[in-house]
Each structure stands twice: as structure tokens, then as C-alpha cells.
Amino acid sequence: xxxxxxxVRNLRGAGIRTWLNAFALSLAxxxxxxxxxxLQGMNRQAEDASVAWQYGGGQYRQENYDPxxxxxxxxxxxxxxxxxxxxxxxGRAAPVLIIQGSIYPGxxxxxxxxxxxxxxxxxxxxxxxxxxxxxxVLPVLLGARMAQxxxxxxxxxxxxxxxxxxxxxxxxxxxxxxVMRTSVETVDxxxxxxxxxxxxxxxxxxxxxxxxxxxxxxxRPPAVAGWDFRGPDYLLADLRQMVRSKSAGQALMFGxxxxxxxxxxxxxxxxxxFRRRREIGMLVALxxxxxxxxxxxxxxxALHAVLAALVGAVYGAPLFILLGRxxxxxxxxDTWGFAIGERIHPAYTAGLVLGTTALxxxxxxxxxxxxxxxxxxxxxxDALQGRGG
Numbered sequence: 001x002x003x004x005x006x007x008v009r010n011l012r013g014a015g016i017r018t019w020l021n022a023f024a025l026s027l028a029x030x031x032x033x034x035x036x037x038x039l040q041g042m043n044r045q046a047e048d049a050s051v052a053w054q055y056g057g058g059q060y061r062q063e064n065y066d067p068x069x070x071x072x073x074x075x076x077x078x079x080x081x082x083x084x085x086x087x088x089x090x091g092r093a094a095p096v097l098i099i100q101g102s103i104y105p106g107x108x109x110x111x112x113x114x115x116x117x118x119x120x121x122x123x124x125x126x127x128x129x130x131x132x133x134x135x136x137v138l139p140v141l142l143g144a145r146m147a148q149x150x151x152x153x154x155x156x157x158x159x160x161x162x163x164x165x166x167x168x169x170x171x172x173x174x175x176x177x178x179v180m181r182t183s184v185e186t187v188d189x190x191x192x193x194x195x196x197x198x199x200x201x202x203x204x205x206x207x208x209x210x211x212x213x214x215x216x217x218x219x220r221p222p223a224v225a226g227w228d229f230r231g232p233d234y235l236l237a238d239l240r241q242m243v244r245s246k247s248a249g250q251a252l253m254f255g256x257x258x259x260x261x262x263x264x265x266x267x268x269x270x271x272x273x274f275r276r277r278r279e280i281g282m283l284v285a286l287x288x289x290x291x292x293x294x295x296x297x298x299x300x301x302a303l304h305a306v307l308a309a310l311v312g313a314v315y316g317a318p319l320f321i322l323l324g325r326x327x328x329x330x331x332x333x334d335t336w337g338f339a340i341g342e343r344i345h346p347a348y349t350a351g352l353v354l355g356t357t358a359l360x361x362x363x364x365x366x367x368x369x370x371x372x373x374x375x376x377x378x379x380x381x382d383a384l385q386g387r388g389g
Contacts, residue, residue, distance in 0.1 A: 025308035101162035116199030130178035143188025301368015
């Protein structure tokens with residue numbers, strides 16, 4: 001307790017220098033938490049949006065289907081097997097038929113994927129109810145990005161063209177039934193959604209599908225011959241890998257900031273040992289061992305980290321709470337190819353805050369200890385006379 005009281009007294013006696021060090025260290029402390037919370041929030045938003053709008057509880061993909069190779073689409077369709085048909089009829093799965101096609105807005109040709117989906121599905125968040133109806137005109141659903149690129153609005157008509165089961169070209173006039181806003185580009189850009197039954201009828205592909213999305217929480221999806229099941233972990237692997245790569249780049253930037261803050265503590269401790277040689281000699285002469293003196297100076301450095309955590313909490317906690325609740329607008333965020341939308345909501349967990357606090361405390365303690373090794377080499381008589389060090 002004596003060492004702790006002396007350390008606190010010395011910090012108070014340092015005055016503005018103590019507060020400057022604590023504030024510099026708190027900036028690194030708050031920046032690390034903010035950056036990591038931002039990445040966690042982006043990852044959580046992207047995963048939640050991808051699951052809600054596209055992946056659900058996983059997808060059965062026809063064995064020839066490769067989402068990165070449009071040339072596989074013609075071979076990647078097959079009639080629904082009984083197991084998947086039963087899930088679809090029970091409302092626990094949404095089959096999707098994908099056909100390569102084109103649209104002709106304003107006399108221009110735009111290549112698209114024509115995707116058929118049941119209007120009454122509830123597996124994904126796509127507002128497919130707008131596709132319901134038995135009118136002669138084919139209803140289509142577009143994403144906001146696709147509608148903007150094509151220059152189309154709700155109520156506009158556009159010609160949709162595709163190849164049917166025999167390879168012959170066919171086309172229909174379609175009406176834009178609804179334009180949806182989503183942060184998931186892979187259900188928006190270059191995609192035209194139409195009723196599944198109508199697309200199967202027009203293409204001559206009765207009961208065919210390319211993939212089947214199952215509802216979340218479906219236990220033990222059955223194995224189906226000719227169809228590969230991909231769970232959410234597999235489907236989100238690319239997204240998580242991208243977040244990890246961004247975390248590595250962010251760690252480098254915050255590491256530089258962290259090192260600058262540690263340098264301030266190191267310089268302060270080094271100067272303190274040099275200027276307080278008489279005090280060190282007096283403490284040793286009064287009966288303190290060199291180990292106790294080293295512990296005193298090291299504790300002073302560690303208390304900088306504690307004080308930095310308190311200072312950071314004063315201005316950081318309200319900022320984190322505000323951003324976590326309301327987020328902040330990112331101009332053009334919905335065009336990054338990352339499903340985060342126009343507002344980002346950082347996510348701060350207890351593990352993140354406690355882990356960062358522990359890291360700052362340990363590193364600050366080690367950095368504070370390094371200059372104190374000089375104390376072990378001081379002779380009390382030299383220290384009392386202001387020599388040595």
C-alpha cells in the first residue's frame with residue numbers, strides 16, 4: 001500500500017504531464033475499440049442482411065450450378081426432387097429458377113439474370129408478394145440499383161428476353177410491379193425477379209429450379225441426390241474472409257497509433273528516472289530495496305493506463321452508445337459490394353472492451369518498466385548527489 005500511495009502522489013505531483021500522457025493513451029484506447037467495433041458491426045450487418053435476403057438457413061444448389069460462372073446456368077436446372085418439393089409446399093423452402101436473359105429499357109440491351117421465385121414465399125425478405133396475380137402482363141420485381149441502372153420505375157414497361165428449354169429465343173412485355181431497397185447487391189444488380197410458375201411455363205421447364213433456399217432453423221436438412229447443400233457458414237465464408245483481411249490492415253494502422261502513445265509513456269518514465277535520481281537515492285537510503293523502487297516507477301506507468309481508461313470512458317462511452325444506437329451515414333455505402341446499407345451501426349461487446357483494456361494495461365506496464373532498469377545500476381551515494389543514471 002505504501003508503494004501505491006507514493007505512486008498516486010507522484011502522479012498528482014506531475015500535474016499536466018500526467019493528464020497529457022493519459023489523454024494520449026486514451027486516444028489509442030478509444031480508437032482501437034471504435035475500429036474493432038466498427039468492423040464487428042459491419043460484419044454483423046452484412047451477415048444478417050445476407051441471411052435475411054438471400055441465404056436463409058442454407059441453400060440446395062443443383063450440382064452443376066456455379067454462382068461465379070454464368071455459363072453453367074443452362075446445365076444447372078433440374079426438376080425438384082420430392083424432398084425439396086415437400087419443403088417448398090410446406091412453406092419452409094423457396095425454389096429459384098435462374099435463366100440468363102436480357103431486358104431492353106429505352107431501346108438499350110442489358111444482360112440480366114431472370115430469376116423465378118414463388119410470390120407467396122416467406123423464407124427470404126425479398127418482397128415477392130408484388131409478383132402475385134394472373135394478369136397477361138408479366139410482373140417483375142427490381143432492386144433499386146437495377147432500376148436506377150435501367151432507368152425504370154414502378155409501372156414502367158420493359159421487354160424481357162430469354163432462351164427456353166429448346167434453346168429458342170422468347171420474349172414478353174413486363175411491368176415493373178415494385179422496386180425494392182436492399183443492401184445485398186447479389187439480389188439486386190443485374191437481376192430481374194419474376195413469378196416462378198410463370199417462368200417455368202414460359203421456358204418449358206416445368207417444376208425446374210436452380211437452387212432452393214431453406215428457412216432458418218431447419219434442423220438436419222436431408223441429403224438430396226444431385227443437389228449440394230451449402231449451410232450459412234459456407235455461404236458467408238467469403239464475407240468473413242474479407243472482414244478478417246480488413247481487420248489485419250486496421251491492426252497495422254492502430255498499432256502505429258498505439259506505439260506513439262507508448263512512446264509518450266516511455267519518454268516520460270525515462271525522463272522521470274533521470275530527474276528523480278535524488279529521490280531514488282533517498283528512498284534506497286531510507287530502506288527501500290531496488291526492486292521496490294523499480295516497482296514504484298513501474299506502478300506509476302501502469303496507473304497511466306488506468307487513468308487513460310477512465311479518461312477514455314468519459315468521452316468514449318457516450319460516443320459508442322450513440323453510434324451503437326443510431327449508427328452513422330456512409331455516403332455510397334450501398335455501392336461498396338458489402339451488404340452494410342447506407343448506415344453503419346458499430347457493435348461493441350464486453351469482450352472487446354475488456355480485452356482492449358487488458359492489452360493497454362499490460363503493454364503500458366511493460367513500457368513503463370523498461371526505463372526503470374537503470375535504477376538497478378544506480379549507487380545510492382551517486383543518486384543522492386545527482387550523479388549517475
